[in-house]
Amino acid sequence: MSKIFKPNKDMFDNPVFRDMDDYNKLVKKFDDNYEGTWGELAEKNITWHKPFTNTLDETNTPFNRWFKDGKMSVAYECVDRHLENSGDNVAILFEADDGTNIKLTYNELAKNVNKTANLFVNEYGIKKSDRVVIYMPMILEAIYTMLACAKIGAIHSVVFGGFSSQALKDRIIDAKAKLIVTADGAYRKGKPYMLKPAVDDATKDGCDSVQNICVVKRNFEPIQKNKKDSFYHELIEKQSDEFETVWFDSEDPLFLLYTSGSTGQPKGVQHNMAGYILWAKLTMQWVFDNKPDDIFWCTADIGWITGHSYIVYGPLANGTTTVVFEGVPTYPDAGRCWKMVQQHKINQFYTAPTAIRMLHKTGENEPSKYDLSSLRVLGTVGEPIDPPAWKWYYEAIGNSKCSIVDTWWQTETGGHMVSPIASCTPIKPACATLPLPGIYAKIIETNGEPTPINEKGYLCITKPWPSQIRTIWGDDDRFVKAYFGDCVYDGKPVYFSGDGAMIDENGYITITGRTDDVINVSGHRIGTAEIEASIKENDMVASSAVVGKPHEIKGEGIFGFIVLKNSDTISKDDLKLELNKILKADIGAIALLDDIIVVPDLPKTRSGKIMRRILRSIVKGEPITQDTSTLEDPNIVGEIEVLYKV
């Protein structure tokens, strides 16, 4: 059993959870009165224009409804409610790629959000429930846009700027977006890069729903101006900086965020207003011990759920200062983050294991050059963290004093689910520890039997929670099948995360990784089906199977087993180049193959299903324990193993 690290009490002044007694008390309270406890938290933590009448309506489960009939506003919760007492507090600390920064108060944020909301209503006719696609860099206008949508009740769908024009187009069409907000580009590592050309390409044809494209000028590089384009800065000045709060129903949709599943094309995960904002706000307080006078920095991009919940919605709902960073952690050198921690006196720092591994590798001694004593809590998210990276994070960044919260959650969960609470949970390196109070995370077999201690089982959530995914946009059936089709608990279908996990004798949960056909590259989810569909576009390819292969920095890299129609025609390197060209165009640079081998065939069952698990074992160098007798051609496994080793 590895060492346990207790939280350093000196770091926490009047935390929500002083010790494990506080944690256990709240867990017990939920056990005794599940709905009542959620109801109480919602009453206290959201400004209700009209109180809700029913905490949880499960009539149509898994389409659960929380805080029914309640009227509230996410934009009010995140911005306007702070104005009376703390309007001059800094809401956003924006640091540009070149190191210049802007401190924006809640008063200023409110004005900008209101102007942007007016712009969307007056110039583009955006109404409640219209979809707005946001394809933007990490700049202030991106945040104004998200909050302006929340203010109007328009549903935003942020598409990560690293996705290709084709991926952007797929998402625009699926959401039937009316407006696209983008930028000419931005700066990365001291140089301008472009986004607008990808929007031009995506909207060339087929995006009929799009009426307007609003372009923010950030790098002022030349761009093409098309019929539907207009410029944010030209229209924003004449907008009023007032916008009367509109109150929405608890269950009105707030946003869509596309994420990869084990099959098919990416799915639009839908989150609704009250449940989502409640949990984003509470987890800020519980997990990070975040207070309004703290400076909180989450290094994610707003294109991912981490950016939604812990750059924008959670921090602002909690009235804290959130850092928005345009640049990259390695520019101008691998000390950039630590320089920023020192300069801005950052209290909580939240990042991904892949970034920690990279900064460890490329700048092991950088942290010692800076004063990092403002830090109280360090967080990780997105993938399992390995013990060496954990140790460096704990010692070199946290000076062996900060709690590390290894937060397990997903796009679908909206906020943290299994995670230490910085102020009270004794931590074990590289372990997500305990479910948060109110979250019923269980490690079970598919039939609901508890998995034996320290053995791998399925990580399921057995009770609804407020910030859970409401549906997959436009596809209720897929929602039910994708999440409630695999595991049963107490005789009822329950939410299965797609992850495997183990539980120890103290109830501590260690995440072991995806059990489905999803690859986790640098903390980003990529579906094998999407990659294989793209690979197939190459005429030489007969079939393919891709799997995640352990990678020193990225966690997992993408490895392809390719069957060619005629294997004499192309070298392996040229083939990889060709396939990566397609992947870059279809999905984006995050989906490139690290390596491939050409194989005569794939291990398939007689019914034609590819046994990816065998391929996973091969790339991990693990012995093959699966039964290969059911394969169409059992000899193929040996052949692939030999080819893999040369």
Ligand code: WT7
């Ligand atoms: C998948 C969700 C949650 C925001 C970022 C990713 C993996 C997430 C951890 C963790 C081990 C983790 C899981 C999960 N994951 N956090 N602390 N330890 N694995 O969001 O793109 O929806 O991916 O990321 O496999 O299912 P996402």
